[in-house]
Amino acid sequence: MADHEAVKVLDLKGLPCPMPVVKMSQEIGSVKVGEVIEVHTTDPGSLSDFPAWAKSSGNQVLESQQDGGVIRIFVKRLK
Amino acid sequence: MEAALQEKLKGLMASKLSREMRLYLDTCARCGICIEACHAYASMPETRYTAVARAETIRRLFRRYFKAEGRLLPGLGETIELDDAALEKVHETAYTCTGCRRCMTYCPFGIDTQMIQGIAKLLLIGADREPKLLTMLADMSIAKGETIRDTKGAFEQAVRNLEAEVIEKWRGEAGREAIPVGVKGADVLYVALAGKHSIIPAAAIMNAAGEKWSLSYFEAVNFGAFVGNPEKTREISRRIIDEATELGVREVAICECGTAYRVMKHQTGRHPFEVISFVDLMERYLRDGRIRVDRAKLDGSRVTYHDPCQMARNGGVIEEPRRVLRELAGDFVEMRPNRGENWCCGGGGGLVAMGEKDFRMKSARVKAEQVRATGATVLATACENCHTQLSDLNEHYGMGVRVAFLSQLVADALVQA
Amino acid sequence: MADTIYFLILVPMVYLAAAVFVVGIVGRVARILASPPHGSTLRIFPARRASGLRALADTFLMPQARKHTPVFWVFLMLFHLAFLLLILGHLDLIPGVGLMPADSPHMLGGGAVGVAVTLAILYFLLRRMQGPVREISTLGDYLLLLLLLFLALTGGMISWANSWNQANGGFVISKQDFGAYLASLLRFDFASPRDLLPGSHYIVVVIHVFLANLFLMVFPFTKIIHTFFAMPLNRLRRG
Numbered sequence: 001m002a003d004h005e006a007v008k009v010l011d012l013k014g015l016p017c018p019m020p021v022v023k024m025s026q027e028i029g030s031v032k033v034g035e036v037i038e039v040h041t042t043d044p045g046s047l048s049d050f051p052a053w054a055k056s057s058g059n060q061v062l063e064s065q066q067d068g069g070v071i072r073i074f075v076k077r078l079k
Numbered sequence: 080m081e082a083a084l085q086e087k088l089k090g091l092m093a094s095k096l097s098r099e100m101r102l103y104l105d106t107c108a109r110c111g112i113c114i115e116a117c118h119a120y121a122s123m124p125e126t127r128y129t130a131v132a133r134a135e136t137i138r139r140l141f142r143r144y145f146k147a148e149g150r151l152l153p154g155l156g157e158t159i160e161l162d163d164a165a166l167e168k169v170h171e172t173a174y175t176c177t178g179c180r181r182c183m184t185y186c187p188f189g190i191d192t193q194m195i196q197g198i199a200k201l202l203l204i205g206a207d208r209e210p211k212l213l214t215m216l217a218d219m220s221i222a223k224g225e226t227i228r229d230t231k232g233a234f235e236q237a238v239r240n241l242e243a244e245v246i247e248k249w250r251g252e253a254g255r256e257a258i259p260v261g262v263k264g265a266d267v268l269y270v271a272l273a274g275k276h277s278i279i280p281a282a283a284i285m286n287a288a289g290e291k292w293s294l295s296y297f298e299a300v301n302f303g304a305f306v307g308n309p310e311k312t313r314e315i316s317r318r319i320i321d322e323a324t325e326l327g328v329r330e331v332a333i334c335e336c337g338t339a340y341r342v343m344k345h346q347t348g349r350h351p352f353e354v355i356s357f358v359d360l361m362e363r364y365l366r367d368g369r370i371r372v373d374r375a376k377l378d379g380s381r382v383t384y385h386d387p388c389q390m391a392r393n394g395g396v397i398e399e400p401r402r403v404l405r406e407l408a409g410d411f412v413e414m415r416p417n418r419g420e421n422w423c424c425g426g427g428g429g430l431v432a433m434g435e436k437d438f439r440m441k442s443a444r445v446k447a448e449q450v451r452a453t454g455a456t457v458l459a460t461a462c463e464n465c466h467t468q469l470s471d472l473n474e475h476y477g478m479g480v481r482v483a484f485l486s487q488l489v490a491d492a493l494v495q496a
Numbered sequence: 497m498a499d500t501i502y503f504l505i506l507v508p509m510v511y512l513a514a515a516v517f518v519v520g521i522v523g524r525v526a527r528i529l530a531s532p533p534h535g536s537t538l539r540i541f542p543a544r545r546a547s548g549l550r551a552l553a554d555t556f557l558m559p560q561a562r563k564h565t566p567v568f569w570v571f572l573m574l575f576h577l578a579f580l581l582l583i584l585g586h587l588d589l590i591p592g593v594g595l596m597p598a599d600s601p602h603m604l605g606g607g608a609v610g611v612a613v614t615l616a617i618l619y620f621l622l623r624r625m626q627g628p629v630r631e632i633s634t635l636g637d638y639l640l641l642l643l644l645l646f647l648a649l650t651g652g653m654i655s656w657a658n659s660w661n662q663a664n665g666g667f668v669i670s671k672q673d674f675g676a677y678l679a680s681l682l683r684f685d686f687a688s689p690r691d692l693l694p695g696s697h698y699i700v701v702v703i704h705v706f707l708a709n710l711f712l713m714v715f716p717f718t719k720i721i722h723t724f725f726a727m728p729l730n731r732l733r734r735g
């Protein structure tokens with residue numbers, strides 16, 4: 001599993017609902033189209049939230065990895 | 080404003096004119112009894128924050144386009160035109176109101192300001208001026224109904240990874256999953272939020288009670304309701320209803336999220352299962368002796384409880400949390416007013432999700448004072464939104480309390496049999 | 497000329513006002529009943545037993561107002577009770593109703609209810625002209641209160657003049673005269689009211705009836721409609 005070249009890392013661990021997705025949607029505008037943001041979270045819901053968010057907002061989840069309790073999600077800005 | 084848009088908005092408004100809505104719009108006597116009811120007005124006395132002024136904005140549009148007297152005599156000071164300036168006002172009125180319905184307990188007719196704001200919110204959606212964040216969150220929830228098949232595996236894996244933390248709080252029987260998912264014929268389907276803080280304590284408690292339960296794939300919160308989009312609200316609850324029906328569960332327990340509970344309990348019609356709040360479940364376990372708690376955990380703490388508006392006044396979960404807290408704490412005190420008359424925390428209606436920190440802090444001054452007056456050190460509540468808002472208030476006003484979920488307090492005090 | 501206008505106000509306009517009142521209210525209620533029901537509950541909690549009775553109490557005793565605005569509540573109760581008595585008192589003028597003895601020169605309440613209503617209206621006006629209530633008030637709110645005030649004042653004058661009847665026979669219009677006028681209206685005989693109401697303050701009666709006609713005609717189209725909607729609304733709240 002090769003890491004993706006992320007231009008930004010967001011630490012969203014332990015945030016209340018719905019802050020992880022809110023922060024993500026705010027930050028996606030700060031990178032260029034085609035660039036990748038790496039998200040760190042501990043919320044299991046993020047694993048279905050982020051792909052669903054990506055689908056409805058027209059972006060892409062490249063990959064998610066789980067390492068013990070920490071979840072890493074790579075999101076690519078598509079538009 | 081273009082004529083076409085105006086027509087569209089009028090149509091949207093018409094779609095909201097139910098019997099009840101017409102009664103609400105027709106009746107206000109502008110007596111002003113509700114003025115002091117709103118926490119926003121009580122914290123910063125500006126007329127625009129009163130329930131009557133908020134509703135009046137919508138009433139004036141209603142009279143202008145739907146009432147003969149408004150069309151004939153627009154000059155009596157009781158109508159406004161649907162234009163950009165009006166929409167600005169509509170926005171302000173809708174998104175400074177938390178939909179707490181406290182004003183309903185003051186009004187001699189019980190006029191439901193939140194329901195009237197439903198028109199405001201729908202107009203904003205129609206004019207593409209609603210808070211985009213809330214729509215985005217609602218869309219995400221709906222998309223999840225479709226993507227869930229692909230993401231199920233990863234979600235289950237993540238849940239497995241949490242089990243160790245559940246077991247720390249409660250050692251279950253060997254061989255039983257600490258967080259069961261997709262259990263056919265489970266007695267309880269527990270609907271949590273994305274965050275692990277809404278899963279781990281609840282899991283420990285249900286395991287301690289020996290419950291046959293299953294964790295929902297979906298999150299309980301309904302952003303369709305926050306943004307006031309009736310179709311999206313329905314679609315979002317539908318996912319959970321379908322899941323519960325498919326698994327054939329007896330009860331659906333909604334996590335500590337007020338809006339989620341109210342929408343599911345009171346606004347989605349009848350189902351083949353019962354809808355309860357997780358607070359009900361905890362209370363039942365304690366009453367039936369299925370779980371035991373150690374009061375020593377809260378020794379030396381004075382505990383008070385904030386009734387979330389959508390749980391208490393608008394949901395009916397009022398005495399259950401008190402019974403739970405009396406089991407947990409030797410020193411439990413009520414804030415005043417409480418129960419159905421409690422002050423709103425100031426975070427509802429989507430405001431927490433939208434940010435709006437400055438307004439949220441200023442408009443909830445009365446809440447901070449009310450909590451401070453109890454002298455409590457622990458402030459318990461049963462709603463994610465309230466928890467976030469109260470934590471922000473705690474910091475902003477230096478309230479010096481520990482804000483805690485009821486489930487967290489119970490899980491921390493579980494006594495291993 | 498003046499006599500024609502007085503006649504128009506005292507007879508045809510009364511019929512018109514009554515018709516507008518009835519048709520207006522029926523239309524308004526029909527409009528509501530024709531709309532789709534909301535579908536889910538709008539009640540608030542805690543749930544209490546006997547919710548129907550509680551809705552009734554909410555409607556007629558206004559406990560919410562008593563709790564949050566006690567002084568206002570006193571005047572609200574005073575106003576509504578006195579208004580109810582005034583309606584009864586006016587109906588009692590019709591010969592044969594007999595709430596008061598037929599030969600009594602006084603209306604029900606003997607003028608006191610009129611004073612009570614007037615005081616309450618003055619309080620409402622003063623309250624509306626100050627503080628935050630002033631800011632939520634519309635022109636229509638003041639016009640309605642002024643209409644009520646002048647209605648009550650002219651009614652009070654007529655009632656006061658009544659009390660002179662015995663001492664100054666023929667100078668004023670007696671309760672029985674008003675009875676004859678109302679009976680004539682009910683018979684639709686279009687008799688000249690001037691013949692039935694002989695007093696010199698006839699013009700005050702005309703103004704009073706004119707204002708009452710106006711009141712009936714605006715009733716269905718203003719917030720006074722709460723008379724009919726308070727109960728269903730309180731039932732929604734109690735669930």
Ligand code: SF4
Binds near residue numbers: 177181182
């Ligand atoms: S619903 Fe709550 S926030 Fe909205 S006007 Fe009423 S009291 Fe204020």
Ligand code: SF4
Binds near residue numbers: 114188
């Ligand atoms: S208390 Fe009710 S009737 Fe009076 S102004 Fe407020 S909403 Fe209108």
